[in-house]
Amino acid sequence: MQSMEFVKENKPAQLPLSIWWVAAGLAANAALLAGVALLDAALPEPLGPGAPPERFHGLTAHQHLTNLTAIGPRVAGSYENEVLAVGVLVAAVKDIAAHASPHNQLELDVHTASGAFALSFMDGMNNVYRDVQNVVVRVRGVGGRATGRSALLLNCHFDTVPDSPGASDDGAGCAVLLGVLRALAAARRPLRHDAVFLFNGAEENILQASHAFITQHKWARDVRAFINIEACGAGGREVLFQAGPHDPWIVEMYASVVPHPYASSLAQELFESGLIPADTDFRIFRDFGNLSGEYRQP
Numbered sequence: 652m653q654s655m656e657f658v659k660e661n662k663p664a665q666l667p668l669s670i671w672w673v674a675a676g677l678a679a680n681a682a683l684l685a686g687v688a689l690l691d692a693a694l695p696e697p698l699g700p701g702a703p704p705e706r707f708h709g710l711t712a713h714q715h716l717t718n719l720t721a722i723g724p725r726v727a728g729s730y731e732n733e734v735l736a737v738g739v740l741v742a743a744v745k746d747i748a749a750h751a752s753p754h755n756q757l758e759l760d761v762h763t764a765s766g767a768f769a770l771s772f773m774d775g776m777n778n779v780y781r782d783v784q785n786v787v788v789r790v791r792g793v794g795g796r797a798t799g800r801s802a803l804l805l806n807c808h809f810d811t812v813p814d815s816p817g818a819s820d821d822g823a824g825c826a827v828l829l830g831v832l833r834a835l836a837a838a839r840r841p842l843r844h845d846a847v848f849l850f851n852g853a854e855e856n857i858l859q860a861s862h863a864f865i866t867q868h869k870w871a872r873d874v875r876a877f878i879n880i881e882a883c884g885a886g887g888r889e890v891l892f893q894a895g896p897h898d899p900w901i902v903e904m905y906a907s908v909v910p911h912p913y914a915s916s917l918a919q920e921l922f923e924s925g926l927i928p929a930d931t932d933f934r935i936f937r938d939f940g941n942l943s944g945e946y947r948q949p
């Protein structure tokens with residue numbers, strides 16, 4: 652009884668104070684969260700043509716994306732994909748080659764191929780393709796040592812599903828790769844290792860052009876590892892979605908050189924469990940090229 656009275660007596664004196672403390676604490680917390688959210692969403696100012704040529708020019712990459720999406724949906728086999736999109740990419744690569752530094756050389760190959768393969772995807776299927784196109788570009792350092800198997804493959808696909816201009820999937824990936832290609836080609840010293848850029852023209856139905864490249868292209872044997880730039884939904888920050896299966900140095904390299912590394916192992920588990928009916932060129936390079944690499948979503 653006595654202790655109850657004691658509590659009762661003290662309550663009125665304590666209550667207002669603690670409410671204010673709680674309110675202040677919540678406000679501080681909210682301000683901190685807002686600050687972190689702002690920092691998290693903050694992006695560097697995109698550079699334009701006036702910036703040093705060996706930097707990534709975000710404004711030019713955006714123009715590549717505008718040019719590609721202006722075509723509209725680009726279904727593999729359509730005039731839009733096989734003629735217009737290939738034309739936009741080839742023109743962009745030729746312009747990049749014209750602005751390369753004397754230290755690096757570009758070689759362009761528009762590759763057409765036919766083939767067939769079994770895919771253990773969903774219930775399993777046979778996948779037959781004819782005359783799919785790849786726009787392939789190799790950058791080499793001038794006077795560099797003869798390369799064994801040491802090239803890095805960078806992949807995106809420019810074809811789309813029938814009802815979308817594919818800005819996110821995967822136009823943005825191709826725009827980013829064109830920007831990276833421009834910057835590497837303009838580098839003021841020779842590249843130590845070759846980079847092979849694969850703009851593949853048939854991913855959506857299903858993974859055919861990457862198969863054509865990795866099983867048939869003359870440069871496929873030179874590839875040591877790959878980075879696949881794909882989309883999974885639109886928006887959000889770049890995430891490393893899948894890596895491996897061998898060569899853990901790839902992830903160590905990612906963690907040590909990427910300015911804002913951000914990765915999740917969730918997607919890898921989902922893909923491998925077969926729970927989601929989707930897959931990417933990652934599988935093709937891994938299963939048909941015996942290669943390790945990364946799948947990043949820009």
Ligand SMILES: *[C@@H]1O[C@H](CO)[C@@H](O)[C@H](O)[C@H]1NC(C)=O
Pocket residue numbers: 711712714715718742743746
């Ligand atoms: C976009 O297309 C226009 C018109 O063909 C061309 O002049 C321009 O150079 C293209 N932009 C890029 C970044 O390739």
Ligand SMILES: *[C@@H]1O[C@H](CO)[C@@H](O)[C@H](O)[C@H]1NC(C)=O
Pocket residue numbers: 897941
């Ligand atoms: C695939 O690559 C791994 C790691 O590089 C290697 O150990 C293995 O022997 C390769 N398998 C084949 C069939 O080439």
Ligand SMILES: [Zn+2]
Pocket residue numbers: 808820821854881882
């Ligand atoms: Zn895609």
